[in-house]
Amino acid sequence: GNSVTQMEGPVTLSEEAFLTINCTYTATGYPSLFWYVQYPGEGLQLLLKATKADDKGSNKGFEATYRKETTSFHLEKGSVQVSDSAVYFCALIKYSGAGSYQLTFGKGTKLSVIP
């Protein structure tokens, strides 16, 4: 079946440091890939997405490139801020028929950015 594997956290960085959170997936066919972010006390928000191989999703300074050859979708940001402290989830979409797109999530990586 489909699955998503993320690097284990927590990750603690100083402000302005470079961030990479690794994500690899296993899926049949060509899934769409997503990064969701969960700020403390809040729900899940879509951060970025990519729908086909070599697509690059980007938002708020974050980027991730859909690499089919390595089945990866690593999240990067060149300079993190304290406000980026959150839990980041990698996810893929599986089409299950009848229009049902079921999200499969990774375990999440908690990022803490210190001033």
Add this chain to the structure above:
Amino acid sequence: EPEVTQTPSHQVTQMGQEVILRCVPISNHLYFYWYRQILGQKVEFLVSFYNNEISEKSEIFDDQFSVERPDGSNFTLKIRSTKLEDSAMYFCASRPGGIYNEQFFGPGTRLTVL
């Protein structure tokens, strides 16, 4: 900007009691979902709902769970007889129709079963 809302934000109940978690999806969306996240674990799919019926459900979604869209706006998740292991954050999500497959999530309901 339209958003998915969920009530209550936190529900505490005794084991064996019934609970109903409520969601108001975005108004023009056609597909609705429930996910749950046990503390410290991954977010897991429970069920998807379209055209007034369940389109898919996971192994977690057993006979004690049910979903309903009782009117044109609400989407509910009922747990008939809660167990300690049902304690989790429950997220509702909705999606427009067509090929646009982004799901929009609500803020979640934290269910605590004592």
